[in-house]
Amino acid sequence: MQAELYPETIARPKRSDKLIIEQAAKKHAEEIARQIKDIDAEALAEDLVEHYRSYQNGYDLAKDLEREGYEIDVEFVNLLDDFDYAVGSAQRDAEKEWVQKVGFTPEFKVGDHVDMGKAYGKNNERYGFVSEIKMESAEYYVKSNSDSGISYVIKAENLKPYNPEENAEN
Numbered sequence: 001m002q003a004e005l006y007p008e009t010i011a012r013p014k015r016s017d018k019l020i021i022e023q024a025a026k027k028h029a030e031e032i033a034r035q036i037k038d039i040d041a042e043a044l045a046e047d048l049v050e051h052y053r054s055y056q057n058g059y060d061l062a063k064d065l066e067r068e069g070y071e072i073d074v075e076f077v078n079l080l081d082d083f084d085y086a087v088g089s090a091q092r093d094a095e096k097e098w099v100q101k102v103g104f105t106p107e108f109k110v111g112d113h114v115d116m117g118k119a120y121g122k123n124n125e126r127y128g129f130v131s132e133i134k135m136e137s138a139e140y141y142v143k144s145n146s147d148s149g150i151s152y153v154i155k156a157e158n159l160k161p162y163n164p165e166e167n168a169e170n
């Protein structure tokens with residue numbers, strides 16, 4: 001497992017990290033304020049941070065903001081719809097910076113069999129092989145079988161080596 005590459009003092013950024021949400025909120029609120037007059041970007045950014053929940057759509061976020069006194073219309077809801085993407089984008093950017101700070105040397109190469117750490121997909125697939133390495137985010141694409149068009153994106157620290165022959169004997 002590659003956990004030792006990532007000291008606990010420098011944890012991988014998560015989309016639920018307050019700093020990530022604050023960065024996305026500031027940028028997104030400024031964009032909304034450029035498009036809708038009478039919006040205070042700073043106040044909106046604070047309210048976005050307070051009311052945002054991961055993977056929340058614009059309509060649900062708008063309902064919360066309406067209770068804060070915002071006048072909600074279709075344009076505002078549509079702009080709020082993009083906020084969750086903005087949070088994900090901020091998280092991906094922070095993750096790239098994180099990888100540069102901690103460094104990433106892949107433990108596995110393409111074709112290596114791995115244990116993904118938990119079951120994925122409708123068939124509860126836990127084991128597979130590395131089909132691609134994402135250096136910029138310290139992640140692996142893992143396929144459960146060579147015929148599959150589906151790859152699971154697994155964080156490097158969650159993968160463990162897996163030997164199918166060794167485990168078939170048990």
